[in-house]
Amino acid sequence: MKGIITVIFFLAALLLAGMLHYVASQRRPGIYPPKKILKQRAMTLGGAGFICLVIGVLIALSIK
Numbered sequence: 001m002k003g004i005i006t007v008i009f010f011l012a013a014l015l016l017a018g019m020l021h022y023v024a025s026q027r028r029p030g031i032y033p034p035k036k037i038l039k040q041r042a043m044t045l046g047g048a049g050f051i052c053l054v055i056g057v058l059i060a061l062s063i064k
Contacts, residue, residue, distance in 0.1 A: 001059075001063060004059070005056055005059055005060050005063075008052055008055055008056035008059065009052075009053070009056045011049075011052050012049045012050075012052035012053040012056060013049075014049075015045045015046070015048050015049030015052060016045070016046065016049035016050075016053075018045040018049075019042045019043075019045040019046035019049060022038050022039075022041045022042035022045065023038075023042050025038055026038045026039060026042070
């Protein structure tokens with residue numbers, strides 16, 4: 001079970017890192033794709049990362 005929790009936390013960290021990448025890309029001038037698409041991608045990755053984090057915490061707390 002600890003392996004599953006580790007994978008969920010690792011996935012959450014990757015998704016949140018992807019969100020930070022898109023947020024940082026949004027601030028650069030003259031980028032492609034447009035800022036609207038980057039914002040949408042950042043929101044999607046951030047939401048998925050947050051959900052994975054919550055699921056990981058709930059599973060970790062239910063085991064103890």
